[in-house]
Amino acid sequence: MKPYMMSLTEASDAIQRGELTPTELAESLLDRINETEPRIHAWVTIDPEKVMREARSATETKPGSRLHGVPIGVKDIYSTAGVRTTMGSPIYRDYVPEIDADMVKKIKDLGAIMLGKTETTEFAVHDPAPTRNPWNTHHTPGGSSSGSAAAVACGMCPAAFGTQTGGSVIRPASYCGVVGVKPTYDLLSRAGVYPLSWSLDHVGYMTRTVEDAHLMLCALTGDEKKWVPREKPPRIGVLRGYFKENAEQDVWEGYEKTIAELWGEGADMIDLVLPESFRHVHDAHRVIMAAEAAAAHEDLFREKKHEYGEYIQGFISSGLLVSATAYLRAQRLRTMIINDITRLIGEYDCVACPSTMDTAPEGLEWTGSPAFNAPWSLTGLPSVTVPSGLSKDKLPMGLQLISLPYSEWKLLEVAGWCEEKLGLGNRPKDPYDPED
Amino acid sequence: LTTSGEREYIEMTMEAARDLWGEKDAEKMRQQIESTTSAVWRISQADPGPMTEPATKLRHRDRI
Numbered sequence: 178m179k180p181y182m183m184s185l186t187e188a189s190d191a192i193q194r195g196e197l198t199p200t201e202l203a204e205s206l207l208d209r210i211n212e213t214e215p216r217i218h219a220w221v222t223i224d225p226e227k228v229m230r231e232a233r234s235a236t237e238t239k240p241g242s243r244l245h246g247v248p249i250g251v252k253d254i255y256s257t258a259g260v261r262t263t264m265g266s267p268i269y270r271d272y273v274p275e276i277d278a279d280m281v282k283k284i285k286d287l288g289a290i291m292l293g294k295t296e297t298t299e300f301a302v303h304d305p306a307p308t309r310n311p312w313n314t315h316h317t318p319g320g321s322s323s324g325s326a327a328a329v330a331c332g333m334c335p336a337a338f339g340t341q342t343g344g345s346v347i348r349p350a351s352y353c354g355v356v357g358v359k360p361t362y363d364l365l366s367r368a369g370v371y372p373l374s375w376s377l378d379h380v381g382y383m384t385r386t387v388e389d390a391h392l393m394l395c396a397l398t399g400d401e402k403k404w405v406p407r408e409k410p411p412r413i414g415v416l417r418g419y420f421k422e423n424a425e426q427d428v429w430e431g432y433e434k435t436i437a438e439l440w441g442e443g444a445d446m447i448d449l450v451l452p453e454s455f456r457h458v459h460d461a462h463r464v465i466m467a468a469e470a471a472a473a474h475e476d477l478f479r480e481k482k483h484e485y486g487e488y489i490q491g492f493i494s495s496g497l498l499v500s501a502t503a504y505l506r507a508q509r510l511r512t513m514i515i516n517d518i519t520r521l522i523g524e525y526d527c528v529a530c531p532s533t534m535d536t537a538p539e540g541l542e543w544t545g546s547p548a549f550n551a552p553w554s555l556t557g558l559p560s561v562t563v564p565s566g567l568s569k570d571k572l573p574m575g576l577q578l579i580s581l582p583y584s585e586w587k588l589l590e591v592a593g594w595c596e597e598k599l600g601l602g603n604r605p606k607d608p609y610d611p612e613d
Numbered sequence: 614l615t616t617s618g619e620r621e622y623i624e625m626t627m628e629a630a631r632d633l634w635g636e637k638d639a640e641k642m643r644q645q646i647e648s649t650t651s652a653v654w655r656i657s658q659a660d661p662g663p664m665t666e667p668a669t670k671l672r673h674r675d676r677i
Contacts, residue, residue: 376669457655457656460651460652460653461652463648463652464649467649487641488645490645491641491644491646492645492649494630494633494634494638494646495648495649495650496649497633498626498629499649503656503657505667505669506656506657506659506661508668509665509666509668510656510661510665511667511668512665512666512668515668
């Protein structure tokens, strides 16, 4: 097997055993990037010479951690010392930060290699990146962490960082058929990540397997836990209601099939009814995000309004018109929603819903709807997406699992159990263009 | 706010947008302004009660 095809865990284990060098891994990934990038456009900045220098240096050093010598992609809103960081905006086209974001520093300290900067929608909002979906290059990979999801999916890197304010980790991960993790709010440091909405922004990441997601979580939290595949079937609360009403038919049928499969494997699948306060989720999310984005961008926007894309101009302007009392009302409704949802999840290992309302939309004009992810960004609860099957159009669908605050470890155990039972492959996807 | 309709509230907000950014820019941004303003209007119809504190600082650690 070529090194680029390895999962993060396989590559890490091979490096630890001395069967693979960081140099060989980096060479293989850069070859894969050369081969697939012209069709995918996942990267904003990549410096192959720097990557190879660091890989050779790692090869000469004894591995000190599981991430030693492993190249990792970083969304282009994370500050990277000495490496251009554009935020997907022409305003920052030549901006080179002096320091690393906390998470970038963390992986570097563990011996990982910062492979390059991945494409993002403008300021992680809406105006799309040029990235294409490896499963069908005429479709969006989702956003805002577009490049990270596409890069992991087609084997350009085994793991990559994203961020989520609405649905920007889970949605692109699901559209691209990889595992996405949005941990509990504030579990991972946002320092050095360009803010969009302070109380909604989450640092997250994508991998190709749940075990890899566990390895990343160990590294990023410093909490070394051994991966032990779960044997006991989980107890999962099944969400329908709002999700059934808003999912496309193909996605909903796929979700019901997945629920039936997991039940057939022994999971306890219990129907749950969403609390009444859930109807305020999207309005509260919109008001908070618009007001906080307006506050975060206010000074820059005043100076360079016309250098912002059309969508984000309107979005920021709308936030500047939100009153303080409206913002606080949204945050008070958020308290009600968090209390109700955490009570609902209470006795279950996690709850489930589809990761997205549709499969990756055709065209690159927009990156799809975050509607099925925003509730978990608003509540700050940890969520993960696991590939659950393909639609009639051969596009990936995902199962989204959500649990109580700081229960990521158990959530990943359950996700791993589902991944094993659903039995989908996790090798890199060769870019597919139906016109080829 | 509670006595006016959603449409009136949106137009009131658009008036403020025109004052701030001019007619042309305000109209270009109408869709986003309408979406946010509609959300503001809808949450104004919900009553979380004065004892419900805003989640400006998430307190998950207090819950466990």
